Amino acid sequence: MWRNADFRRLWSGQTASQLGEHTSLVVLPLFAVLTLDATAGQLGALRAVGQAPILLLSLFAGAWVDRWRTRTLMVLTDAGRALALGAAALAGLLGWLGLSALLVVAFVVGALSVFFDVAYQASLVRLVERDQLVHGNSALEGSRSAAQIGGPALGGTLVSVLSAPIAAASGAVFFALSFLSIRRISRREPVPERQAYPPHIWRRIREGLRFVAGDPALRTVCLASAVFQFSFAAVMTVYLLFLPRDLHLSGTAVGLALAATGPGALLGALLAARLPARFGYGAVLVSAAALGDGVFLFVPVLPDSSPLTVPALLTINFAFGTFSQLVNVTVMAVRQTVTPDAMQGRAAATINFVGMGLTPLGSLLGGLLAEAWGTRTGLLVAAAGMLLSPVLMALSPLARLGRTLVRMNPAKELASQIRTGVPLRRGDDL
Template sequence: MPQPSRFGLLRDPDFGRLFAATALGQLGDRIIFLALPLVAIVALKAEAFQVGLLTATTTAGSLLVGLPAGAWVDRVRKRTVMIGTDLVRALVLSTIPLAWWAGRLTVWWLYAVALVHGVLTVFFDVAYVSYLPHLVGRGSLVEGNARLSAIRSVTSISGPVVAGPLVGAVGAPATLLASSAGMALSGLLAATIRRREGRRPTPTERPRLRLEVTEGLKFVARHPVLRATVLGDAVFSLSLVMYQTMLLVFLERELRLGALGVGLILSGMGCGALLGALVAAKVARRIGQGPAIWLAPLVTCPLTGLMPLTRPGGDMVLYAAAVGLAALSLGGVVRVVAQSSLQQALTPDRLLGRMSATARFVSWGGLPLGGVLGGASGTAFGAPTTLWIGTVGMTLSFLPAFLSPLRTMTAPTLQDGGGRDEGPADDRQLSDAR
């Protein structure tokens, strides 16, 4: 038997196309992460609560369409959903610089674009997570997730580095054109993937939407491992959004770093994420997927408490705080790679979309609340206090996994509910993926 190449899945042309499409789409997404709030903060002089409401609007899609998105995605080709949502998101984002140049841009316009973009992102992410097992096979899920996390981490570094100077040179609204271009190219590249999924469901095989949604909810709620992962995610995500909502306000207004300085801090987070992607598979093999899921936040999240200790001119403390944010990203990627691979491995093919949507709904459904709470807390108590609240919440997110079978689980087994749907179509997909 030939020795596996160090390039692994990257030798597969279709995975390589998905890898490249991910790079372009994530680059656009990371530019949005910096530029969209700065449009509100710098260009429109928005208040802290308005910035929090913008964050809430961006993430409201998970609450609005999170559950039906999974049932709908399970009915159609995942690749088609990815292509369509990429292209439409690119079009929607391009309206912000156009409105700015026409003198018509308002914070309400930002809310509308953020909401539409967020809803489309829900469909994209559900399809993306559900598509990977079809593309690479279940035996390669950890490697596939790790490699895709690595490229997302690279864009986390390069995105702010690109966005910071662009915001300084052409302004935050115009910078969103780069995001639009990245997503459009991502969709076009995904269209070149040749491998197809199994047979498409026929109309007679499609039960009512409500029954499909209920089946996905019950599957996750009754599975002790899946239930623990989504509950931990819910606590972590709500706390992270509170933290992130005030992080940009803190860096821009209290530390007065400017767009370039903020971009460098966020790039440092990307460095931590890249390191996490490089070591995630090794950590999961060494200590097990379960322990990796709960140890990562317990070890890394407390370090985010260094940021609210920073004061203007305190360079050494700021450097340490930046390292703390990088550690947060490192731990987050290690957790997500182990967790996503385990969730995918434990779910039958026909339920992948609904499992992903249910997990996203539970764990991300509180994100709008996190944005509102972050903005309200920032207005009432100030940005530093809100950062402390976020730090405590993110650290406590380890508890659901620690109090579940994940505490000692090394890898999913058939007894844990793992496995795949039987049938020749699935056998052919796994054979092709190899």
């Protein structure tokens, strides 16, 4: 796979893009606080505007990705984000940037990131063989995990050492590097033939929803993701109250504990390239989900003001990052294998939309649990809710997956292409 020059270009570009994205997640809020003297309410609005595209545009992104070359979409989104951050940096240096303009920049960067993230997942399927998907996803998700660790730290350092506008310009540079790498991908992707009367965007979205709902494996992935994200949002709300108030940890200790998930995620991405082929995809999915979600049950019983508390938190968060990333990479390989090429973007977008759609409600539930029962009991209940995700997997066809993934049945893929109006490629047969 690494001898594939186009995969190396995708990986390099995706790595630079993820660094730009995660750097900007810190730089833009700091820009608002340090340069524009934003209030807490304004800062919250800025973060919400940057996250809103996940819910507003994920399904549309899936429909668009399935109708265009992924290389074209990734190049365009990289160019758009580089221009947006570059313009913000220039306006900040000249003293022309206000909060309203920064809100627009945050929304544009967030929206284009939604399209890029869906496109690079669909692009991998078109660049490597099906039996290389786990290794490909392991490399891409490892880069994303590294960016999640290094991006915020780099952004904060640049803002402190240089200035917020210069830090924003660094994000633009990362997106420009991604643009240069991905545009060098030489393999031409098949593009669906433009129909005289193309299906309406809502029809294509409904096709993606029906496809995911009709496939037992993808339906379970969708439900398990929704349950996990809902419960995890509740956990994090209580968790961020529990650490400083009940365990009396300093801000530095809280940040250190949370940062431990990053190295764990890197390890999980590496393990995902080996464990499923050795022990079976189903066994790895169920056991890793149970272990990763179950470790949070130990948090509510930690004593306060103990020398072992911080090391225990580091261990718990490292284990959570490891097993969660192992699940993420393995699930992505399963989804890409059972999904026909013509439906890759919409399947990814549908799962992202359903999985992330309940997180605001989960956060509200976490606050209610902490107020009604206290942080320890609330955290225990929310953490127990996360275990419903591996239970759903264990009761589904996912648990029976073996050591190899089989490409979607050709007849089923052919029927899906006919239903969605995608022309057959030369050489397609039964």
